[in-house]
Amino acid sequence: MGIRRRQRGREHRGGISLNNLRTSREWNGRAAEAYRDLVPSQADGLGEIELFAEQLRTSLESLANSIETFWLAVKSAFVVFVVGAVGAIATACTVVGIPATIGAIATAVGVSLGLVITAVTALNSHVNTIEPQQSALNEKIHDLGTEWAKTNAELSDSTTRDGDRSNWELDS
Template sequence: MTSEVIGDTQDKFRELEERVADFFDKANDALSWVPGQFEHLIEPIRDGLDRLRQKIDELWSKVNEFLDNSGDPDKLNRFADEWSDAIGNPVGNVAANVKLDHMRTNIEWTGRAAEAYKANVPRQSELLEKIQSVAIEIRDSLRSLANGIETFWIAVAFAVASALVAITGAIAGLAGVVTIPAGIAAAAGGVSALIASAGVAVTEIKALMDKESIAQESIVQKAEALGDEWATSSFDLSDIDNWEPF
């Protein structure tokens, strides 16, 4: 399942492909009426159509890469919410309650085990806060990726819409052989603008991916380090002899 903006943009690309085919069909139909003895006069026009076709091929070679790997911002946002709802918020609530002034142990028991336990509680609370912080970083990274993908497709959608206008205008202007060069110029301009805009959008999304990849490597390192930080006691806290009631 893709997001609405991705689906709409993919539909626009399909429409653009159809309009481009219509343009070539109409131009070639007009050229087919030129008598053979005047064929040399329309060679420049055929060359122009070939150059436009090459430009179209360049467009699809760039477009197919991200059409086949569109991403899913909706799913990323769902995962981000899950990190908040299932991990970040619950752990934060636990961390808020793992405080000495919230623990009955602090006022009901004394002895070596009680003192060791009291020494561990602040460190355990601090670690829980770190776990919450890591969950928040993961959530924010996923949301950043989702927003970046959404922004990328919005930019591409605008570019495709502009190209559609250019191609549609070029088709409307094909009233005969003499109007084909102007149509080729209009269509080529629209396609070139789309290629340029898509190139900028791809560069920006790749930069974001690189940035978030580095951020996520840092998050992984922090998460791995958490496993070694949980505070434990050298005392046997299960030994009743180490506990004394007040």
């Protein structure tokens, strides 16, 4: 599924280029020239956004995998505790097994706590590892800027019968 997303992004980015847009081949005029000047910077901007989104996706998938692993370890610890407790209760059914029950429960608690502590430590370690990556992504957000490339030229006047010169002329 991740490969599909990347391919769609590349197709989308590739779709915004002068070679792929009919407008740059079929029209002339002031607006067409402004449009031809504008499209490459917009394609570059889209490429930067695409790269950022891919890095963000990778980082978030990595964090999600770590969180899933953490909860799997917590569930495993719970299962270990329940199995140990059930075994201890079964052992306690006999008078002779009561001293062993205390040891079995202590062992189950100890193993379960060890698994939870290991899971918490692993998750904390991963979060600390990706923290610089998240900071770098945050910086990239600022580097992308707040403005999309645009032109000051009027691109909307394509009428030919309103008495003024059109900004778009059909390429003949």
